[in-house]
Amino acid sequence: MTSAIADEFERHRPRLFGLAYRMTGSADEAEDTVQDAYLRFSGADRAAIEHPAAWLAKVVTNLCLTRLTSARARRERYVGTWLPEPVVTSDGTLGPLESAEQRDAVSLAMLILLERLTPTERAVYVLREAxxxxxREIADALDLTEANSRQLYRRAVHRIGEPRSRFEPASPERQEELVTTFLTAAREGDLAGLEKLLADDVTWWSDGGGKVSAALRPIEGREKVVRFLVGIAQKFTADLHFTVAEVNGMSGLAAWAGDSLVGVLGFExxxxxxxxxxxxxxPDKLEYAARQLTRP
Known part of the structure; x- marks a missing residue:
């Protein structure tokens, strides 16, 4: 019986992880949430679970709501800029990403926008959009009325802003070309090359969480970002090597010191x-991506 329960749960695990990750912005917390859901599932009265997929989605959503409440307090004390944990998406971890809209839904940019919402607004928006x-299903999952669900959804859409894709139509090859050209220019301290790649209002955000050295505030504007990159060019060349990886739906860079993943760069x-x-x-936010990238 236990094996049958585990097998049934495993069929739902990828979808549940995707839900929990979109809700929390943390791969680590998403994994813990899904494991908690499994424990509840394995201990539940089977006769009372008519639709396992809906039952599990409700459990995961409500576990995430509890986690988000405590996460907000932790983020108020966070050192420097808080960014979501990166996830490598080329292996299907967050489902198929066949359109710009699907890529947009898992982007770092979208996860940051979701931070504007209350936990319940976020749950409604994610269940509806993703x-x-x-x-009616959302109302059942969150113990709301349908009218309240619609109201929360409208409020969430307003807070996030007008729908717009953060991903221009571009082939994976074109995305990778842009990223590798950026890396080459940064390594070589090529000011002119960098200036051609960066928008006037480009912004560089760093999340070190107080664990490693990182800019505590965003670096804004092409000139400042170029100076910053040229200033760390020696580090790019001497200590690290880089690989291209699909990060949250778009080509990004993984930075390695030997066999250790020490950074992930996402581009918009x-x-x-x-x-x-x-x-x-x-480093606490790189553990999941490191396992993905080093998995045989």
Whole structure:
């Protein structure tokens, strides 16, 4: 019986992880949440679970709501900029990403926008946008009325802003070309090359969490970002090596010191130029991506 329960749960695990990750912005917390859901599932009265997928989604969503409440307090004390944990998406971890809209839904940019929402607004928005739930299903999952679900959804859409894709249509090859060209220019301290790649209003965000050295505030503007990159060019060349990886739906860079993953860079483009760079270097936030990238 235990094996049958485990097998049934495993069929739902990828979807549950995707839900928990979108809710929390943390791969580590998503894994813990899914494990907690398994323990509840394995101990539940089977006769009382008519639709396992819906039952599990409700459990995971409500576990995430509890986690988000405590996470907000922790983030108020966070050292420097808080960024979501990066996830490598080329292995299907967050489901198929066949369109710009699907990539946008798992992007670092979207996860940051979701931080504007209350936990319940976030739950409604994620269930509606990412998983296609109807408002009746959302109301059942969150113990709301349908009218309240619709109201929370409208409020969430307003807070996030007008829908717009943060991903320009571009082939994986074109994305990778932009990232590798950026890396080459940064390594070589090529000012002119960097200036051609960066938008005037480009911003560089770093998340070290107080664990490693990182800029505590965003670096804004092409000139400042170029100076910053040239200043660390020696580090790029001497101590680290880089690999291209699909990070949250788009080509990014993984930075390695030997066999240790020490950073992940996510890029956001506009009009063919890099407009945002998000560098996650907090080692606590790299453990999941490191396992993905080193998995045989």
């Amino acid at each position: 998983f296609g739930y109807g408002h 483009r506009r009009d063919g130029l890099i407009v945002r760079v998000r560098a996650i270097v907090n």
